[in-house]
Amino acid sequence: MEWETVIGLEIHTQLLTKSKIFSGASTAFGAPPNTQACLVDLGYPGVLPVLNHEAVRMAVKFGVAIGAQVAERSVFARKNYFYPDLPKGYQISQYELPVVSKGSVEIELEDGTSKRIGITRAHLEEDAGKSLHEGFEGVSGIDLNRAGTPLLEIVSEPDMRSAREAVAYMKKIHSLVRYLDICDGNMQEGSFRCDANVSVRRKGEAKYGTRAELKNINSFHFVEKAIEYEIARQIELLEGGGKVVQETRLYDSKKNETRSMRSKEEANDYRYFPDPDLLPLVIEPAFIEAVRKTLPELPDAKKQRFAEHYCLSSYDASLLTASRALADYYEAVVKAVGGEPKLCANWVMGELAAALNRDNKEITESPVSAAVLAGLIKRVLDNTVSGKLAKDVFEAMWAGEGDADAVIGKRGLKQITDSSAIEKIIDEVMAVNPEQLTGYRGGKDKLFAFFVGQVMKASKGKANPQQVNELLKRKLAG
Amino acid sequence: MLTQTLAELSRDLKARKVSSAEVTSAYLARIQRFNPQINAFITVLQEQALAEARAADARIAKGDAHLLTGVPIAHKDIFCTAGVKTSCGSKMLDNFVAPYDAHIVTRLKQAGSVLLGKTNMDEFAMGSSNETSFYGPVKNPWDSTRVPGGSSGGSAAVVAARLACAATGTDTGGSIRQPAALVGLTGVKPTYGRVSRYGMIAFASSLDQAGVIAYTAEDAALLLSVIAGFDPRDSTSVDRPVPDYAATLEQPIRGLRIGVPREFFDPGLDRRVAEAVQTALSIYKKLGARVQDISLPNFGLSVPTYYVVAPAEASSNLSRFDGVRFGHRCGNPVDLMDLYTRSRGEGFGAEVKRRIMTGTYVLSAGYYDAYYLKAQKTRALIRRDFLEAFTHVDVIMGPTTPTPAFRLGEKTDDPVTMYLNDIYANGVNLAGLPGLSIPMGFVDGLPVGLQIIGNYFDEARMLGVAHQYQRETDWHRQVPKGFE
Numbered sequence: 026m027e028w029e030t031v032i033g034l035e036i037h038t039q040l041l042t043k044s045k046i047f048s049g050a051s052t053a054f055g056a057p058p059n060t061q062a063c064l065v066d067l068g069y070p071g072v073l074p075v076l077n078h079e080a081v082r083m084a085v086k087f088g089v090a091i092g093a094q095v096a097e098r099s100v101f102a103r104k105n106y107f108y109p110d111l112p113k114g115y116q117i118s119q120y121e122l123p124v125v126s127k128g129s130v131e132i133e134l135e136d137g138t139s140k141r142i143g144i145t146r147a148h149l150e151e152d153a154g155k156s157l158h159e160g161f162e163g164v165s166g167i168d169l170n171r172a173g174t175p176l177l178e179i180v181s182e183p184d185m186r187s188a189r190e191a192v193a194y195m196k197k198i199h200s201l202v203r204y205l206d207i208c209d210g211n212m213q214e215g216s217f218r219c220d221a222n223v224s225v226r227r228k229g230e231a232k233y234g235t236r237a238e239l240k241n242i243n244s245f246h247f248v249e250k251a252i253e254y255e256i257a258r259q260i261e262l263l264e265g266g267g268k269v270v271q272e273t274r275l276y277d278s279k280k281n282e283t284r285s286m287r288s289k290e291e292a293n294d295y296r297y298f299p300d301p302d303l304l305p306l307v308i309e310p311a312f313i314e315a316v317r318k319t320l321p322e323l324p325d326a327k328k329q330r331f332a333e334h335y336c337l338s339s340y341d342a343s344l345l346t347a348s349r350a351l352a353d354y355y356e357a358v359v360k361a362v363g364g365e366p367k368l369c370a371n372w373v374m375g376e377l378a379a380a381l382n383r384d385n386k387e388i389t390e391s392p393v394s395a396a397v398l399a400g401l402i403k404r405v406l407d408n409t410v411s412g413k414l415a416k417d418v419f420e421a422m423w424a425g426e427g428d429a430d431a432v433i434g435k436r437g438l439k440q441i442t443d444s445s446a447i448e449k450i451i452d453e454v455m456a457v458n459p460e461q462l463t464g465y466r467g468g469k470d471k472l473f474a475f476f477v478g479q480v481m482k483a484s485k486g487k488a489n490p491q492q493v494n495e496l497l498k499r500k501l502a503g
Numbered sequence: 504m505l506t507q508t509l510a511e512l513s514r515d516l517k518a519r520k521v522s523s524a525e526v527t528s529a530y531l532a533r534i535q536r537f538n539p540q541i542n543a544f545i546t547v548l549q550e551q552a553l554a555e556a557r558a559a560d561a562r563i564a565k566g567d568a569h570l571l572t573g574v575p576i577a578h579k580d581i582f583c584t585a586g587v588k589t590s591c592g593s594k595m596l597d598n599f600v601a602p603y604d605a606h607i608v609t610r611l612k613q614a615g616s617v618l619l620g621k622t623n624m625d626e627f628a629m630g631s632s633n634e635t636s637f638y639g640p641v642k643n644p645w646d647s648t649r650v651p652g653g654s655s656g657g658s659a660a661v662v663a664a665r666l667a668c669a670a671t672g673t674d675t676g677g678s679i680r681q682p683a684a685l686v687g688l689t690g691v692k693p694t695y696g697r698v699s700r701y702g703m704i705a706f707a708s709s710l711d712q713a714g715v716i717a718y719t720a721e722d723a724a725l726l727l728s729v730i731a732g733f734d735p736r737d738s739t740s741v742d743r744p745v746p747d748y749a750a751t752l753e754q755p756i757r758g759l760r761i762g763v764p765r766e767f768f769d770p771g772l773d774r775r776v777a778e779a780v781q782t783a784l785s786i787y788k789k790l791g792a793r794v795q796d797i798s799l800p801n802f803g804l805s806v807p808t809y810y811v812v813a814p815a816e817a818s819s820n821l822s823r824f825d826g827v828r829f830g831h832r833c834g835n836p837v838d839l840m841d842l843y844t845r846s847r848g849e850g851f852g853a854e855v856k857r858r859i860m861t862g863t864y865v866l867s868a869g870y871y872d873a874y875y876l877k878a879q880k881t882r883a884l885i886r887r888d889f890l891e892a893f894t895h896v897d898v899i900m901g902p903t904t905p906t907p908a909f910r911l912g913e914k915t916d917d918p919v920t921m922y923l924n925d926i927y928a929n930g931v932n933l934a935g936l937p938g939l940s941i942p943m944g945f946v947d948g949l950p951v952g953l954q955i956i957g958n959y960f961d962e963a964r965m966l967g968v969a970h971q972y973q974r975e976t977d978w979h980r981q982v983p984k985g986f987e
């Protein structure tokens with residue numbers, strides 16, 4: 026039996042506003058519990074919400090970036106349920122009339138083709154606080170610092186057909202919101218979270234299968250794992266004659282499994298209704314146009330430009346444009362070098378990416394600036410240092426030993442390009458290896474590599490390899 | 504001096520014929536003597552009031568006094584007052600000391616008024632008789648066996664009994680106008696959005712509006728000029744200039760077009776109240792007004808609409824009272840559900856629970872369209888009727904209530920009969936219009952009120968029309984026996 030998977034994602038992005046969506050309290054992460062919650066966030070009697078217009082601007086920015094409709098009139102609604110970390114007993118969200126609807130993004134598939142993923146809607150809402158269970162005896166603590174933090178919930182169409190596609194879509198949105206500077210994308214701190222709706226159906230069937238909603242998955246890796254597990258679980262269930270029930274399931278990353286949280290029957294009736302404390306949100310077309318003018322070059326356009334203008338492969342272009350910061354870094358390197366985009370790309374995606382990855386650093390935290398990396402590449406290009414030794418120079422720069430010239434000077438890594446000096450080394454090597462010399466001259470061509478190695482070793486790797494090759498060939502011939 | 508209107512007292516204070524300290528002391532003495540009889544205050548601020556009075560006297564002496572400087576008033580206990588218990592008439596908030604001042608509390612404080620205390624009210628403003636208060640019912644100063652109306656019954660009673668010069672109130676479905684009518688005072692509910700709701704504990708957010716209960720339209724105008732105006736902390740507050748309401752009180756009545764909705768004169772209306780309305784209208788006619796019969800065809804939908812919209816919003820607004828952060832918490836909860844159910848079960852009274860349940864029901868999946876959504880549609884019809892009427896009349900007049908004050912306990916077992924006491928009031932809130940009630944005579948020795956409804960933000964005209972009537976009559980000068 027062939028099965029088809031159907032996936033839709035709900036992504037919660039925390040907007041990068043300074044203050045909360047309905048109060049003036051700060052949204053900074055990591056403050057002691059309840060120090061960033063004002064009376065509005067605490068849901069005190071008599072207080073009222075006032076909309077943060079910066080959050081609206083950010084939502085509009087997202088809307089225009091995905092080619093969506095930005096509603097001229099949208100409505101805030103109350104989602105009613107009781108929970109200790111929800112101070113008012115309702116969450117202010119948008120329900121029937123969201124601010125953004127009907128957009129889409131393109132994702133790239135493994136076979137190199139691209140696929141359009143529809144975005145049903147994106148709406149503004151406030152985050153809840155959180156319950157603290159550690160360090161309390163017999164009770165739970167409540168931290169309301171996060172309560173009222175602005176979120177943009179981005180709901181996709183059920184357009185994805187594999188866990189890989191879901192991850193590609195999630196990465197796309199992650200990249201986009203950071204490009205737009207509306208979300209820091211920090212998944213550890215919960216600034217970017219995802220729920221996945223997963224169902225399976227027999228191939229060719231028109232109707233969707235019953236779905237399960239996987240809650241709060243906070244890494245790309247876990248999204249893939251959780252969905253794969255869930256697909257396998259549902260298929261096994263159906264093939265065994267069972268039925269999938271509509272429910273909310275939690276992914277346990279330690280055990281790599283999903284388990285039931287609550288079924289549809291247990292689900293809350295949220296009793297949504299328009300929040301009478303807030304007037305409908307009216308957005309003038311002129312405002313939408315003004316926001317559109319502030320859009321930066323978006324990932325797709327940038328990728329295309331990189332591929333064309335820098336003659337990079339589609340793969341390289343897409344890696345280099347994964348984040349705006351990385352793309353900016355790359356372009357700064359190319360500019361400082363004055364060309365050689367492919368060589369620059371190799372350095373950025375090679376040594377630099379490896380070092381960032383190894384030390385778990387963001388591009389913005391790189392100890393080697395674009396100008397410094399460009400300085401090294403220039404020394405490679407003008408033959409001051411060999412490509413091989415340049416890697417050592419890079420590590421030294423990474424460790425804080427200064428720029429390329431300083432490291433090359435200090436460590437004496439300057440390439441030897443003086444022919445007579447190289448010839449001298451070759452003569453010495455030939456003198457101490459008479460057997461090999463006889464062998465080579467007797468037809469053992471493979472011994473050429475031996476001599477190259479010996480010369481390079483004797484020069485401590487500093488001899489210009491091209492010159493070594495040419496001179497050796499001549500000298501060995503006799 | 505305690506039978507003076509606010510305007511008269513203000514003039515005497517400014518002329519330094521009397522000090523605020525003297526007036527405040529006199530009121531406090533009366534409160535001590537009479538409050539036990541009528542149970543109209545929940546909290547009396549003896550020391551604080553005297554300190555404020557002394558500060559007011561100093562300000563008057565310096566010559567930078569406002570018209571309200573030194574005037575002793577009372578706040579309905581629905582308005583948050585920093586450092587002072589704010590109970591909303593509920594056991595739920597019996598232990599709640601507000602950490603901040605409501606917008607109108609700040610405004611009146613800045614004007615230099617003296618706060619005598621916080622007045623009794625129906626629990627969370629849900630009631631028309633003040634009998635749902637956790638602090639016990641308020642007695643009508645005109646007859647202690649009768650209700651003062653509600654929910655601002657405490658505010659109405661303290662002013663009627665001359666225990667404060669004026670008081671604030673809130674009106675969600677008649678809660679200022681109805682008690683003002685039942686104790687013989689002037690009660691003003693401004694246009695929705697005219698006065699900030701910030702710091703006013705919410706009952707039904709789309710209907711709630713703060714206002715005042717005072718002796719005269721002139722007094723109300725002075726107070727409204729202070730509390731009205733845009734407040735960025737309330738998104739539904741409207742940003743438009745506030746006129747000096749006292750400045751336009753003398754506009755002549757000649758040519759005024761008064762609409763009288765024939766639907767108000769239904770079988771539920773006491774015949775003698777209807778006659779009092781006709782008498783009042785004849786005074787306006789004498790002053791040169793043109794009285795015309797009008798129709799509000801959807802008037803009959805206002806009570807049912809109100810009792811869907813208000814409980815729906817209330818059910819959500821009152822969710823924050825969960826025993827977690829403030830207010831009543833049950834003893835030794837065993838788990839979260841127990842904490843919620845017992846804290847709320849113990850903290851809320853029967854009427855509040857009834858409305859939370861009604862509201863939860865009308866918002867529930869499967870019922871939302873039939874109730875909540877339909878009520879939004881009928882609300883639009885009610886508003887449209889008023890708008891249509893105001894295309895050819897300047898004000899609308901009719902009775903405030905169908906009967907004078909009823910007996911304590913008379914309607915407590917029959918909520919629907921109780922709700923019908925606000926039959927002429929509810930529609931005004933649903934439409935968001937300004938309305939007021941002024942005393943227009945007595946039935947069986949009990950005061951009855953004339954309701955005047957104005958067009959949106961037309962408070963100035965509405966107050967002027969009321970003031971002209973009060974120049975011709977002295978109903979507003981009557982003091983209940985035993986409180987002279």
